[in-house]
Amino acid sequence: MEVCGRSFWMLPVHCKTRVWRYKLSDNRERTFRAPGRVNLIGEHTDYNDGFVMPAALNFSTFVTISPLPGRVLQVFSENFNKSVSIDFNTGKPKPRGDWSDYVVGVAVMLQDAGYVLGGAKLKIRGEVPIGSGLSSSAAIEVASACALIANSNITIDRVELAKLCRRAENEFVGARVGIMDQFISLHGRAKKALLLDCRSLEYKLLPLSSEAHLVVCNTMVKHKLASGEYNERRAQCEAGVKHLSQTLPHVTALRDVTLEQLEAHGKQLPDVIYRRCRHVVTENARVLEAGEALKRGDLRAFGKLMYESHRSLRDDYEVSCPELDVMVELASKIEGVYGARMTGGGFGGCTVNLVANEHVDEFTRTVANGYEQKTKLKPEMFVCETADGAREVTSVTAAQQRSGD
Ligand code: GLA
Numbered sequence: 001m002e003v004c005g006r007s008f009w010m011l012p013v014h015c016k017t018r019v020w021r022y023k024l025s026d027n028r029e030r031t032f033r034a035p036g037r038v039n040l041i042g043e044h045t046d047y048n049d050g051f052v053m054p055a056a057l058n059f060s061t062f063v064t065i066s067p068l069p070g071r072v073l074q075v076f077s078e079n080f081n082k083s084v085s086i087d088f089n090t091g092k093p094k095p096r097g098d099w100s101d102y103v104v105g106v107a108v109m110l111q112d113a114g115y116v117l118g119g120a121k122l123k124i125r126g127e128v129p130i131g132s133g134l135s136s137s138a139a140i141e142v143a144s145a146c147a148l149i150a151n152s153n154i155t156i157d158r159v160e161l162a163k164l165c166r167r168a169e170n171e172f173v174g175a176r177v178g179i180m181d182q183f184i185s186l187h188g189r190a191k192k193a194l195l196l197d198c199r200s201l202e203y204k205l206l207p208l209s210s211e212a213h214l215v216v217c218n219t220m221v222k223h224k225l226a227s228g229e230y231n232e233r234r235a236q237c238e239a240g241v242k243h244l245s246q247t248l249p250h251v252t253a254l255r256d257v258t259l260e261q262l263e264a265h266g267k268q269l270p271d272v273i274y275r276r277c278r279h280v281v282t283e284n285a286r287v288l289e290a291g292e293a294l295k296r297g298d299l300r301a302f303g304k305l306m307y308e309s310h311r312s313l314r315d316d317y318e319v320s321c322p323e324l325d326v327m328v329e330l331a332s333k334i335e336g337v338y339g340a341r342m343t344g345g346g347f348g349g350c351t352v353n354l355v356a357n358e359h360v361d362e363f364t365r366t367v368a369n370g371y372e373q374k375t376k377l378k379p380e381m382f383v384c385e386t387a388d389g390a391r392e393v394t395s396v397t398a399a400q401q402r403s404g405d
Contacts (some may be wrong), residue, residue: 024125026096036139038055038352039180040308043346044176044279046180048237050284051198052178053215053287053290054188061128061136062124062127068121069119071087073121075104076097078283084096092231094151101173103141106144106168110154115149131348133343133348133350137175138185141165162187163179165185166182181199187203190385190387192206206291212354215353223346232382237254241254244261262274274318278316280317319349320347327379330371334362336359339354367379
């Protein structure tokens with residue numbers, strides 16, 4: 001961004017339009033939390049302008065922030081026991097290829113959007129398992145964004161904030177992710193699934209039945225979204241759109257294609273691109289059907305769609321892995337399991353299972369034993385509670401002290 005012919009980053013603070021003036025004596029600490037998520041259905045549909053249905057979980061990332069003089073950010077990660085320091089006055093920071101990119105990337109995107117951040121000290125503690133498909137990355141981005149803007153007395157609408165966090169991951173971290181994770185981390189509600197239209201960003205909160213639990217099983221196989229596979233799937237979807245739009249001019253994303261249209265107009269596509277498109281088209285339809293099933297409280301119908309989603313991700317989109325398939329297969333044989341599927345980007349990470357309350361103990365025991373026998377890996381099992389989206393969690397006493405009560 002250029003202001004008065006000079007890079008925005010190099011301008012002295014008083015030249016910039018939105019200036020936050022901190023008080024040097026003000027060293028109060030505030031803490032913000034943002035949750036990870038589990039996606040119930042609608043995988044790899046968000047970046048195709050489609051539908052997704054995640055829920056926010058009660059695993060969160062916490063960011064404690066306090067103002068610093070100058071325009072320096074000092075960031076400490078408790079999980080990695082490492083610190084990073086950046087100074088906005090010395091120009092635009094570059095990605096370092098580690099955990100700090102999620103925090104610095106958000107700061108950079110806020111600055112690029114014209115918000116002037118004050119100096120701050122940030123302490124980060126994450127409890128969302130990293131690289132497991134439960135969106136530890138969105139949790140750290142959103143918690144950092146909430147902390148940074150509060151520290152600089154800036155208010156930003158939650159939809160805009162989700163978009164800025166996503167940009168940080170796309171442009172700074174280098175993963176071409178969709179909007180789902182950042183959106184749910186900001187808009188989730190306890191006991192609800194969120195059905196999101198990723199084109200209009202309109203959403204509905206749907207009730208999760210109290211008769212069943214979401215159980216997340218971690219295969220302990222780590223995935224890395226920034227690695228080429230995820231971006232390659234996106235490129236394949238774009239190739240499908242390019243071809244289909246030649247005969248169907250209204251098609252700007254796979255969201256616009258029905259299965260009948262794909263069958264009629266996709267014959268010349270290479271088989272692999274055809275199958276990628278088929279996954280997205282059928283998955284979008286499944287999300288909408290799953291939404292209807294949740295409204296009716298029909299867990300059987302919902303679970304059936306979860307299994308179908310897994311098969312489509314395994315066979316058409318090819319983002320599953322043997323360990324995820326073993327986990328889903330084991331789950332499908334246990335009484336009281338309505339449905340199971342891989343969740344998140346894939347290539348490892350977790351499965352999500354919808355399990356009747358009275359069968360949860362048996363489920364976790366049987367799947368953990370069976371999985372360990374087959375893979376020699378010890379899985380983690382999380383009987384999940386859903387949670388609200390990001391918010392400030394500064395303790396009441398600290399808040400009272402601040403307001404002088
Ligand atoms: C990752 C991305 C999301 C989404 C999923 C797959 O979690 O961050 O945007 O694309 O993969 O559904």
